[in-house]
Amino acid sequence: MKYVLYGFLILLAIVVILLIIAIIRAIIIKKEYIPATKVMGEVARKEEFARKLGDLIKCNTITYVNPEDADRFLHYHQVVKEMFPLIDKKLEKIEIEGYSFLYKWKGKNQTKKPILLIGHSDVVPITKDGWTKDPFSGDYDGERVHGRGALDNKSSFYAFMQAVEDLLKDGFVPEVDVYLGSASDEEIAGVGAVRIMKYLKERNVRLALVLDEGGAIITGVLPTLKAPFAVVGILEKGFANLEFVKTGIGGHASTPSKNTPLVQIAKFITEVEKKKPLKKKFIPEVQTMFECMAPYMSFSYRLLFANFWLFKPLLTRLLPAVSPYGAAILGTTFAFTMAEGSSAPNVIPTKAKVIVNIRTHPIQDITSSLKVFNKIASKYGITGTMIKGAEATKKVDMNSKGYLYLTEMIKRIFPDVGIAPYMITGRTDAREFEEISDCTIRFAPTRMTNEDLKGIHGINESVAINSVIEAIHFYKELLKNYQE
Ligand SMILES: [Zn+2]
Secondary structure, eight states: OHHHHHHHHHHHHHHHHHHHHHHHHHHHTOOOOOOOOSOOSOGGGHHHHHHHHHHHHHSOOBOOOSGGGHHHHHHHHHHHHHHOHHHHHHSEEEEETTTEEEEEEOOSOTTSOOEEEEOOOOBOOOOSSSOSSOTTSOOBOSSEEESTTTTTTHHHHHHHHHHHHHHHHTTOOOSSOEEEEEOSOGGGTOSHHHHHHHHHHHTTOOBSEEEEEEEEEEEOSSTTOOSOEEEEEEEEOOEEEEEEEEEOOOEETTSOOSSOHHHHHHHHHHHHHHHOOSOOOOOHHHHHHHHHHGGGSOHHHHHHHTOHHHHHHHHHHHHHHHOHHHHHHHSOEEEEEEEEOOSSTTEEOSEEEEEEEEEOBTTBOHHHHHHHHHHHHHTTTOEEEEEEEEOOOOOOOTTSHHHHHHHHHHHHHOTTOEEEEEEESSOOGGGGGGGGBSOEEEEEEEEEEHHHHTTTTSSSOEEEHHHHHHHHHHHHHHHHHOOO
8 A cells, every 4th residue: 555655656746847847848938029110121112012913913813724714814914024024024934835934034153953933823713792892903002902812822923023023123133043933723723833843844944942822921820829920831731532432232212221322331431530540640840830839829838839748649639629720730631522322312322422532641641541441441341442632742851951041031031920830731833843843832921810811712802011012022132142
């Protein structure tokens, strides 16, 4: 009895010591957020920038799908050409089939690898209701520019084009070749970016750095986090559609047999939903994201996120339960999206099927996920196959030249902003360039709040003009200071 008591006291002492260490760490890592006192960049040119971005938004560039859309995109090309006369005059324009395009700005040093800034020109369709301003008005109210594409993605495209136009006016020549690219069909994961990549690949262009959309400077990324954070996209999840089919005896609904194909499919779905059989794990990049943000969070969050050594198992369980994004960054997610039985209400189908849409994480790829599902499916005589998919992208090395250079520039231009690596749960054009690029980063230097984010693919999309001014300044500095 005495030994049990001793054992218990020793255990208690260990727990208390560990908690004290965790609490001390949470206290000492605390950092105060110091808000920015001024807008970086040419504030005096506010009106000009707003008008030009507005003119791009006025162009209806809902995704290029077929030749009927040609006129709209031809008009957009014309607007871009007139807006940036020096780019038009001094850079080589490469027209890519389907109204995507690429500009080449020749640098001083042809032996060094070029860089590519890319921003798609298409936008998603608009819903008719709910917009307080015409989505193609490009309206400027003195603070914000409104309309479809204001954030996704005309503001960052405009910002890097304006930066280059201004640098050309100053007679600046970049150190390396700089490509400026824009696809016309990013929003439907089209072929524009692939064609741009192929054009470069055929000319043996190997890029040192690709910068596309994906991450941004976001205020309120996590609860209690006051500091805005530059979330730098260093990898993209993959996706796949898996189809599960069961065949068997059907018949007339008036004389039903048991365990028909549709019922078996339902059982399969129920078991998968209940078991949630895919893995969950913190990869170092995701852990780093939380560790970067922890110092600016409230004490309780600091306690958790500054002490992965102690709370990792708890966080692995907790995070997916409290947030869908939390679940998405810890593992491959799945969602049952389409199901099919018979085509008549009184016919029992001889074949039933269901589609599972998965978003793959580096810890569990398509093949491995399918294997897990098939193990459950086999109990019901169901077989699953992949009908379409693409794996998660490579991870950007956080010690690579490209990543270090980019984060250094973010620090310089946005001194009030924290920086953290970030996993993109959606898809961007950037993934198409990995094959020919040393470092492919998803980050646009645009400040957004959680409220602003709702405008992306939603209603009342708009961007703060101060953010556009800073983005132009950022791209200028990025190009001016780039060495290799
Ligand atoms: Zn976009």
